Amino acid sequence: MEIINFFDSDRQAHWLEEILKSDWRAGAFLHRLLSDGTFFEAVGKGSKVLMLTDGDELISYCTYAQKDDIQPTELSPWVGFVYTFPKHRGNRYAGLLFDKVKSLAVDEGVREVYLSTNHIGLYEKYGFEYMTIMNDMDGEPSRIYVKRIL
Secondary structure, X not given: OEEEEHHHOOOHHHHHHHXXXXXXXXXXXXXXXXXXXXXXXXXXXXOEEEEEEEOOEEEEEEEEEOOOOOOOOOOOOEEEEEEEOHHHOOOOHHHHHHHHHHHHHHHHOOOEEEEEEOOOXXXXXXXXXXXXXXXXXXXXXXXXXXXXXO
């Protein structure tokens, strides 16, 4: 298995098709942002789409981005679009992506990363701590988690 950044891949068309296979509305939204070239406009320059792959198969993915669905906010950076394909769930593969996020954050001198979700009991397993509730861009309440890096 290998973690690659979508933007560093010379097989972006393949990975776009893999992302589109996710059975999740946000996966389709990520696909659209990447396909129509508005990803960086939506989540900030320098943001990454990290993909855990096994050969040609996409196992899990997430973004490491300046912005997410909680805007406007001073909080940054964000882990977003976290998804593991159903047949691979239960293996803690998202944790491998979070380890990569931590490595990137350390390299950037980032002290904390944030995550917006409505899941309870999932991200705590990976060291995220509940922080507060904030409204997302649709005005819906979302749980905000923080993971301390440094």
